[in-house]
Amino acid sequence: MNDPGNAVRPRRSPxxxxxxxxxLNAMVGDHLDRRGNGLSIGMECIxxxxxxxxxxxxxxxxxxxxxxVFDFPGRKGVSYGALLERDLGYTPVAVRxxxxxxxxxxxxxxxxxxxxxxxxxxxxxxEIVLIGHSMGGLVAESACMLESGWAALxxxxxxxxxxxxxxxxxxxxxxxxxxxxxxPSPIARLLGNVLNLRSRGVKDLGLGAAHGGAGRAAWRATAxxxxxxxxxxxxxxxxxxxxxGDALVRVxxxxxxxxxxxxxxxxxxxxxxxxxxxxxxxxxxxx
Amino acid sequence: MEERTVRRxxxxxxxxxxxxxxxxxxxxxxxxxxxxxxxxxxxxxGPIAAPVRAVExxxxxxxxxxxxxxRILNAIVGAVVTTAIxxxxxxxxx
Numbered sequence: 010m011n012d013p014g015n016a017v018r019p020r021r022s023p024x025x026x027x028x029x030x031x032x033l034n035a036m037v038g039d040h041l042d043r044r045g046n047g048l049s050i051g052m053e054c055i056x057x058x059x060x061x062x063x064x065x066x067x068x069x070x071x072x073x074x075x076x077x078v079f080d081f082p083g084r085k086g087v088s089y090g091a092l093l094e095r096d097l098g099y100t101p102v103a104v105r106x107x108x109x110x111x112x113x114x115x116x117x118x119x120x121x122x123x124x125x126x127x128x129x130x131x132x133x134x135x136e137i138v139l140i141g142h143s144m145g146g147l148v149a150e151s152a153c154m155l156e157s158g159w160a161a162l163x164x165x166x167x168x169x170x171x172x173x174x175x176x177x178x179x180x181x182x183x184x185x186x187x188x189x190x191x192x193p194s195p196i197a198r199l200l201g202n203v204l205n206l207r208s209r210g211v212k213d214l215g216l217g218a219a220h221g222g223a224g225r226a227a228w229r230a231t232a233x234x235x236x237x238x239x240x241x242x243x244x245x246x247x248x249x250x251x252x253x254g255d256a257l258v259r260v261x262x263x264x265x266x267x268x269x270x271x272x273x274x275x276x277x278x279x280x281x282x283x284x285x286x287x288x289x290x291x292x293x294x295x296x
Numbered sequence: 297m298e299e300r301t302v303r304r305x306x307x308x309x310x311x312x313x314x315x316x317x318x319x320x321x322x323x324x325x326x327x328x329x330x331x332x333x334x335x336x337x338x339x340x341x342g343p344i345a346a347p348v349r350a351v352e353x354x355x356x357x358x359x360x361x362x363x364x365x366x367r368i369l370n371a372i373v374g375a376v377v378t379t380a381i382x383x384x385x386x387x388x389x390x
Contacts, residue, residue, distance in 0.1 A: 048311060199326055
């Protein structure tokens with residue numbers, strides 16, 4: 010049996026301070042990392058404490074969140090990870106990371122952590138499923154594009170509210186910063202500079218799947234790729250839902266394969282909703 | 297004190313120090329741009345151009361000193377607080 014060592018730390022609920030630090034990392038995490046600041050979060054895998062199985066389910070949170078975004082509100086111990094462990098026999102592992110870093114960098118870090126995780130897992134891993142919420146979906150996809158031993162074990166990547174086509178709020182912020190920077194006024198330039206303090210991770214969200222600069226790579230043939238999107242209103246065709254999607258991410262185009270739209274479920278709720286879970290379960294073959 | 301707590305406290309001090317330094321630098325830059333405007337107008341008046349340049353030089357030197365002092369004081373306070381945290385961190389565990 011391999012020694013799990015430091016590959017996975019046991020789960021404990023994040024404190025309000027942990028959540029504050031995650032939010033801080035979202036805003037200026039690249040600066041914290043560059044300066045070697047102790048507030049920068051090092052990527053770590055978090056275990057749920059159940060018996061190990063040959064199937065791993067890796068949960069990757071989004072910008073400024075922690076792994077508790079996958080917990081169902083008011084239902085202690087219920088999360089996508091815990092439900093998949095109960096229903097389909099997956100060993101859930103959550104990831105906490107500095108969301109202010111470039112998405113591609115977090116992808117490389119995730120690939121390294123998963124290498125360690127697979128090597129340290131007490132039994133041979135036969136299958137890996139990655140579930141990413143928002144930015145977490147882009148990080149998971151980025152990791153899968155790398156040539157790692159574990160990547161061949163990936164059978165499914167589920168993206169929940171992931172801005173593949175770029176997040177509109179970030180695009181708007183980038184435009185505002187560019188306009189302010191072009192105005193010949195020291196105050197406007199100052200405001201532009203303040204807007205440009207946002208982290209590389211946030212800036213990458215505006216680029217979506219093209220964050221690496223090379224456009225979207227061909228998807229791994231051995232893994233299925235599914236996307237869940239939410240809308241603010243019960244009618245996905247409503248102008249509000251068309252304009253704002255789930256509040257932060259618009260519904261991707263119909264050319265997206267394996268897309269499922271959840272009317273009335275907003276961006277954050279996509280990470281902890283019973284209807285979304287039933288769809289994930291069906292996608293993973295347990296329906 | 298836990299090692300993680302010490303690391304976070306040191307990080308918080310470093311972040312505040314960075315923020316004050318960046319704010320002082322940006323404010324200095326904007327202040328210079330605005331302060332330059334009246335001198336630029338007065339310098340066009342031939343007879344007083346030379347004394348205006350001299351006064352502007354003094355003004356700039358005072359600004360450099362004030363903003364420089366803010367940055368130096370900020371660095372000193374940051375270093376002192378970090379040292380105090382390190383001492384607390386290596387002290388007897390509660």
